[in-house]
Amino acid sequence: xxxxxxxxxxxxxxxxxxxxxxxxxxxxxxxxxxxxxxxxxxxxxxxxxxxxxxxxxxxxxxxxxxxxxxxxxxxxxxxxxxxxxxxxxxxxxxxxxxxxxxxxxxxxxxxxxxxxxxxxxxxxxxxxxxxxxxxxxxxxxxxxxxxxxxxxxxxxxxxxxxxxxxxxxxxxxxxxxxxxxxxxxxxxxxxxxxxxxxxxxxxxxxxxxxxxxxxxxxxxxxxxxxxxxxxxxxxxxxxxxxxxxxxxxxxxxxxxxxxxxxxxxxxxxxxxxxxxxxxxxxxxxxxxxxxxxxxxxxxxxxxxxxxxxxxxxxxxxxxxxxxxxxxxxxxxxxxxxxxxxxxxxxxxxxxxxxxxxxxxxxxxxxxx
Numbered sequence: 001x002x003x004x005x006x007x008x009x010x011x012x013x014x015x016x017x018x019x020x021x022x023x024x025x026x027x028x029x030x031x032x033x034x035x036x037x038x039x040x041x042x043x044x045x046x047x048x049x050x051x052x053x054x055x056x057x058x059x060x061x062x063x064x065x066x067x068x069x070x071x072x073x074x075x076x077x078x079x080x081x082x083x084x085x086x087x088x089x090x091x092x093x094x095x096x097x098x099x100x101x102x103x104x105x106x107x108x109x110x111x112x113x114x115x116x117x118x119x120x121x122x123x124x125x126x127x128x129x130x131x132x133x134x135x136x137x138x139x140x141x142x143x144x145x146x147x148x149x150x151x152x153x154x155x156x157x158x159x160x161x162x163x164x165x166x167x168x169x170x171x172x173x174x175x176x177x178x179x180x181x182x183x184x185x186x187x188x189x190x191x192x193x194x195x196x197x198x199x200x201x202x203x204x205x206x207x208x209x210x211x212x213x214x215x216x217x218x219x220x221x222x223x224x225x226x227x228x229x230x231x232x233x234x235x236x237x238x239x240x241x242x243x244x245x246x247x248x249x250x251x252x253x254x255x256x257x258x259x260x261x262x263x264x265x266x267x268x269x270x271x272x273x274x275x276x277x278x279x280x281x282x283x284x285x286x287x288x289x290x291x292x293x294x295x296x297x298x299x300x301x302x303x304x305x306x307x308x309x310x311x312x313x314x315x316x317x318x319x320x321x322x323x324x325x326x327x328x329x330x331x332x333x334x335x336x337x338x339x340x341x342x343x344x345x346x347x348x349x350x351x352x353x354x355x356x357x358x359x360x361x362x363x364x365x366x367x368x
Contacts, residue, residue, distance in 0.1 A: 003067070010068045014075045017048060022081045029085045030204035035119075035161040038085035042116035052090050052114045059106065060114025066295045073249035078256070088158055089113045089120035093166050093185075095239045100183075100224040100232045109185075121159035121188060123167030123210055124233075126152060131351040133168065133233065134177040138212065140169040140184060146218040147171070149184060152211050157348075159208035160197040162188055166236075168229050181229035185221040186212070237350060238303045246310045248288035254317045254338065255284035261324055261335075276320045283313045301362035304355040311345035311352060318342045 003011070021044060027034030045051040046060060054069040055061025064072070084090065090113060097106055112118045129135035138151020149169055159165060165188050172180025188195055192215040197205030224232035262277045287310060318339035322329040329336060346352040360366040 003071070007065075007067055007071055010064070011071045011075060014050070014072050015079070017050070018075060018079045018081060021048075022079055026082050028204055029083060029158075030160070030200070030206040032161060035085060038082055039116045039119060041082050042084070042086045042119075046115045051086065051116070052094065052110075055094070055110065055114065059110040067292070070247060070249065070292065070295075073247035074252060075249070077247075077249040077253035080253075085158065086113065086116055086119055088122045088162075089118065092122060092236050092239055093120055096183075096223065096232060096236045099235050104220065105223070118164050119158060119162045121156045121162040121165040121208070121210070123153040123156045123159065123165040123186075125155045127154055130155070131354050133237075134181070134230065136168050136170060136181070138167070138169045139173070140171040140182055140217075141214075142171075143216070146216055147182075147184065147222070148214040149186060149212045149217055150214055152209060154209045155198070155207050156210050157207055159188065159195055159210055160205040164188055165210060166223070168233050171229075172227055175227070178230045180227055181233070182226045183223040183229035183232040184217050185223060186215060186217050190215050192216075238300070246314075248284065248291050251284040251310065251313055251317065252288055254314075255281040258317055258321055258324075261321055265324055273320070273323060276316070276323070280313070280317045280320050283309075283316065287313060301358055304350070304358040305363070307349055308352055308355050308359070311342075311349075314342040314345045315339075 023037075023041060026037045026041065029035050029038040042051055049057075049060065049062040050072065052059070052061045053064040053072050054066060055063075057063050094110060094113060097109060101109075109118070113120070124133060126136050126138060129137065136151075138149065138153065140147040140149050147169075151169065153159075153165075153167055156165065156167075164185060166183070166185050168181050169184055170180055171182040174180070187193070188210065192213040194211040194213075196209040196211070198207040198209060200206055223229075258277055258280055262274070266274065266277070268274070290306075318335060319342075321335045322332075322339055325332055325335065350358075361368060
């Protein structure tokens with residue numbers, strides 16, 4: 001794989017900018033103060049047109065190629081830059097807006113997203129409708145000029161402190177499961193919205209329940225056609241499982257840190273653990289080469305294969321690091337935090353059990 005002079009020049013530019021601008025440390029984005037610190041970092045990225053480098057200039061990007069975006073991601077994670085509090089919007093909603101949104105929606109929403117004026121929450125799951133997204137019972141009822149949304153969403157990422165949310169609502173109760181659904185964008189501070197943070201084991205609120213009681217949403221905030229929300233949602237899900245949410249740079253940076261850890265504390269005579277380190281590093285490189293080699297392919301059911309791979313790779317990287325650290329693992333914040341986050345990988349973006357069904361049915365043609 002050879003990068004051209006433009007790509008290499010962009011790499012050097014990004015590397016230099018990050019070296020001068022990455023903050024030494026931020027509080028957790030799952031706290032009120034940390035959330036605002038991360039929002040400010042997103043604004044700093046936006047001023048340099050680095051918050052969404054592949055977007056058009058008029059939307060806050062710099063019109064970079066996908067290859068340049070991957071180069072940016074490699075440099076970003078390699079230098080230990082902060083996690084992206086705006087990722088739900090930039091990596092999940094934005095690609096859906098480009099595919100299904102109107103020009104008016106793109107011009108109104110994307111620049112604000114790039115500047116972190118709006119941080120978005122993903123409002124998918126509901127009680128009794130977690131991995132089974134088609135079973136949502138939250139509803140949208142037609143009213144003059146728009147819709148009234150009612151229901152409950154749970155495990156909504158970033159919702160505790162976010163500004164807006166996106167999710168599916170049932171607008172035709174008589175329709176079949178995958179029909180009669182509409183994709184809405186809504187304000188988390190609108191009248192009728194109640195946000196209840198969900199504390200995690202560490203006491204921080206990375207998720208929240210969202211209760212909606214006849215919340216008005218104008219027609220201009222329907223994404224796609226009313227009743228056709230399932231197709232729009234699958235566009236978002238494809239990006240979540242595939243390239244957009246988890247670029248190779250994230251895993252290559254972790255693999256390089258794992259190699260460094262092996263050199264520092266590894267026992268050369270422990271060939272079993274050595275091989276685990278090598279397997280994890282090779283997995284990250286394989287994912288990188290696969291992504292660079294498939295940039296021109298549209299998002300499809302193959303995203304489920306990608307999701308299975310990166311979620312298992314993330315676990316392997318962090319489990320191996322904790323095994324290397326031994327009894328000291330519980331004292332190593334970065335690796336321990338990374339491991340706890342990796343544990344969620346087989347669940348979010350569509351549970352891996354469901355992804356295996358998708359692979360079996362849609363790619364391998366096996367019977368249900």
